[in-house]
Amino acid sequence: MKAFTQLDGLVVAVDRANVDTDAIIPKQFLKSIKRTGFGDFLFDEWRYHDHGEPGMDCSNRPRRTEFALNQPRYQGATILLGRENFGCGSSREHAVWALEEYGIRCMIAPSFADIFFSNSFKSGLLPIPLAAEIVDRLFREVEATPGYRLRVDLAAQTVTTPGGETFRFEVDPFRKECLLNGWDDIGLTLRHADEIRAYETRRQHDTPWLFA
Template identity: 55%
Template structure:
């Protein structure tokens, strides 16, 4: 998993509330178990019409936001079913931070496990960032995980809270497998000792 330290990029505004995981990545795209290739289908039903043509009014289809790295969203983002494809699609598009007043629990947890930083802020702070995001290509925002600050286009700074363990994992690029591999030496030592003490468990 890629480390998350400091992220600077365009912030895209998506003010809708209750954006569920089926809106993020519709069910017909859940056949794959690969984490790549889903970005093109992110928000598919809002991004494209029935003939597959882009909807020019959808925020991520607008030239200023095609390379957005941050999403400023409405409350209860990521509700609905617990599909991990939702953060996969967001990450594959290129977005590594989602800011909202609230998230659905499972989606929130899945973001951390996939290298995305979900930030919960009071509605008034989200409104300020939403206003900043409306600036299009000038909506350059910096998210600094180490200092836990968000800096807007005008230089104003907002602080945010994050669980220390999850912060450690993101800063060091550690998913569940990475956390396990940090204990590789201890695991190997245990296995060696077990093989000596109970060789029959290994078929010896």
């Protein structure tokens, strides 16, 4: 998993409440359990006029120009600004994989659905809950300022605007440590590789009949 320390990123604003995981990555893309191949299909039904299917070439698909991700001013965005209850619906990890592969590293919203919130940390994305009035202000600033960027510092737990205003956010200490070090569940396990090998050696010595 890629570590998250600091991010100075362009912000894309998706001004919809209760964005569910089926909107983030529709159900037909769940046929694949790989963690790649989803970025082009992020918000598929909102980005394109036609129906998307796994493996499609998206380069010539008709796009909905009114949707934020299709607008030139938001190309290359790494921070997504959303409304309350972002990531509700099913527990599919594919939603987080699609955001990550598209290039999003951080989401800011008043609230997130619990399972989506947890899945984000496990894939190296940082979901930041901020008060609704702060999010409202950020939406207004993004709308008024093409190229609007925010600076996110995980160690300091701060979000800083171009004008220098800083907002502090809370994050679970364990999740913070994992993100700062790039530890997913496998990485956490591998930190104990020496102890695991020692246990297996002892087990083979103490119960050799299990290995005969």
